[in-house]
Amino acid sequence: MSDEQVAAPTNRRRISQRGIATRERILDAANRLMLVRGVNATTLDDIREASQTSKSQLYHHFADKQELVRALVKYRGALVLQRERAGLERLRSFSGLVRWRNALVQANSLNNGKHGCGLGSMALELSDQDEQARSSLSETFEAWEKLISDGLHRMRDSGLLRQDADPEKLSTGLMAALQGGYLLANAAHDVAPMEVALDMALEHIKSFLVQPSGESTH
Amino acid sequence: MSDEQVAAPTNRRRISQRGIATRERILDAANRLMLVRGVNATTLDDIREASQTSKSQLYHHFADKQELVRALVKYRGALVLQRERAGLERLRSFSGLVRWRNALVQANSLNNGKHGCGLGSMALELSDQDEQARSSLSETFEAWEKLISDGLHRMRDSGLLRQDADPEKLSTGLMAALQGGYLLANAAHDVAPMEVALDMALEHIKSFLVQPSGESTH
DNA sequence: GCTTCAATGGACTATTTGGTCCGATGCAAG
DNA sequence: CTTGCATCGGACCAAATAGTCCATTGAAGC
Numbered sequence: 001m002s003d004e005q006v007a008a009p010t011n012r013r014r015i016s017q018r019g020i021a022t023r024e025r026i027l028d029a030a031n032r033l034m035l036v037r038g039v040n041a042t043t044l045d046d047i048r049e050a051s052q053t054s055k056s057q058l059y060h061h062f063a064d065k066q067e068l069v070r071a072l073v074k075y076r077g078a079l080v081l082q083r084e085r086a087g088l089e090r091l092r093s094f095s096g097l098v099r100w101r102n103a104l105v106q107a108n109s110l111n112n113g114k115h116g117c118g119l120g121s122m123a124l125e126l127s128d129q130d131e132q133a134r135s136s137l138s139e140t141f142e143a144w145e146k147l148i149s150d151g152l153h154r155m156r157d158s159g160l161l162r163q164d165a166d167p168e169k170l171s172t173g174l175m176a177a178l179q180g181g182y183l184l185a186n187a188a189h190d191v192a193p194m195e196v197a198l199d200m201a202l203e204h205i206k207s208f209l210v211q212p213s214g215e216s217t218h
Numbered sequence: 219m220s221d222e223q224v225a226a227p228t229n230r231r232r233i234s235q236r237g238i239a240t241r242e243r244i245l246d247a248a249n250r251l252m253l254v255r256g257v258n259a260t261t262l263d264d265i266r267e268a269s270q271t272s273k274s275q276l277y278h279h280f281a282d283k284q285e286l287v288r289a290l291v292k293y294r295g296a297l298v299l300q301r302e303r304a305g306l307e308r309l310r311s312f313s314g315l316v317r318w319r320n321a322l323v324q325a326n327s328l329n330n331g332k333h334g335c336g337l338g339s340m341a342l343e344l345s346d347q348d349e350q351a352r353s354s355l356s357e358t359f360e361a362w363e364k365l366i367s368d369g370l371h372r373m374r375d376s377g378l379l380r381q382d383a384d385p386e387k388l389s390t391g392l393m394a395a396l397q398g399g400y401l402l403a404n405a406a407h408d409v410a411p412m413e414v415a416l417d418m419a420l421e422h423i424k425s426f427l428v429q430p431s432g433e434s435t436h
Numbered sequence: 437g438c439t440t441c442a443a444t445g446g447a448c449t450a451t452t453t454g455g456t457c458c459g460a461t462g463c464a465a466g
Numbered sequence: 467c468t469t470g471c472a473t474c475g476g477a478c479c480a481a482a483t484a485g486t487c488c489a490t491t492g493a494a495g496c
Contacts, residue, residue, distance in 0.1 A: 040258035121342045123405040138405045176415030180398030187341040197394030
């Protein structure tokens with residue numbers, strides 16, 4: 001998945017720049033609306049209006065609503081991975097993990113925990129009703145976890161983490177804490193539970209550091 | 219919130235047993251259907267059919283769909299708390315926590331991680347669109363966490379946990395791990411991530427035990 | 437037994453919403 | 467310029483769905 005053209009269509013003959021731009025507008029509008037209202041509660045007319053397009057355009061670029069949703073899953077997944085790659089690809093120390101944590105917490109605190117994680121909310125809403133969407137979301141989570149575990153591997157290889165640390169399990173645990181934190185923060189409309197959850201996961205990772213430092217997670 | 223009559227209506231004059239039974243059937247059907255399809259994707263006709271009732275009964279017992287959903291939030295919350303109370307009110311040891319973990323994992327593995335937690339999925343779907351539902355769900359999560367933290371308090375008072383252990387934070391972290399685990403397991407259609415997440419949280423709690431034992435979490 | 441009202445069956449309505457269609461327009465190639 | 471096709475506007479359609487209404491039934495109190 002490349003960093004550019006995250007909205008590029010799969011295959012069709014002769015696609016103009018104007019068409020690509022429209023498709024991008026539609027996906028962007030769907031992305032914003034479905035983040036706050038949820039997938040099923042967002043109508044095509046909502047998207048049409050927000051994207052300044054027409055019904056025929058929606059159906060020119062997407063076969064039906066389900067296909068639009070599936071495209072959105074990939075679109076949002078690419079955006080998240082792009083953002084996360086920027087914050088994780090150079091991860092080499094525990095303090096880097098803390099900075100990553102702080103960025104997520106700060107972003108979520110801006111809206112008092114509302115909306116949660118765009119991927120997590122879609123996962124719960126779609127996993128039981130669209131196998132393709134579920135599969136795609138699952139792959140995105142795996143890729144996201146891999147960004148973390150790669151960093152942990154680097155930390156282990158450089159001697160920061162003990163050899164018995166399991167980067168894969170640690171990253172899965174951290175991702176679960178993040179997603180659960182998003183969920184509880186969303187329900188409470190307060191970012192606090194997310195902080196507690198992430199700090200727990202970070203403390204756990206910290207316990208695998210070779211030289212436990214007094215470094216705070218705050 | 220009492221253990222019995224979880225479906226009892228709020229207030230109305232002269233309510234017959236038959237009426238209560240019908241209300242219960244409706245809520246039970248809504249509970250089952252909305253767990254697998256989600257709230258917004260479940261129609262009143264679905265519920266009417268599954269509950270063997272009629273349109274007039276739905277609107278006799280509930281003002282509209284939103285009220286039915288709000289009643290379901292309380293209904294499901296009461297059911298979960300009832301179940302969790304049974305498993306947590308006698309919690310006094312780390313092995314009790316492990317048994318609790320195993321019960322949740324086993325239940326979720328029966329359907330390969332599908333559906334997730336009934337409260338968590340509702341939380342993400344409703345928190346941004348129904349303030350009353352969100353508030354109710356938030357209270358339920360708090361009550362659930364309190365069942366855990368009460369147990370941790372007992373463990374701390376009895377000298378099992380160190381004095382610097384914070385039962386409230388630990389229970390919030392554990393709940394986040396549980397909810398995140400449910401979410402990832404649902405996306406992966408595999409209970410494994412939920413196990414990893416819960417084990418991480420339990421390891422973290424274990425690190426606060428006064429006498430670290432070799433007790434396995436598996 | 438009579439009265440009263442909760443409870444019920446189910447047809448019916450209004451609105452929302454996903455989806456279709458066709459003529460118009462813009463753009464690029466020959 | 468002309469032709470072909472992607473793109474577009476928006477009216478229109480059909481199905482789904484929330485919600486209404488009224489006649490009927492059943493049960494509890496007098």
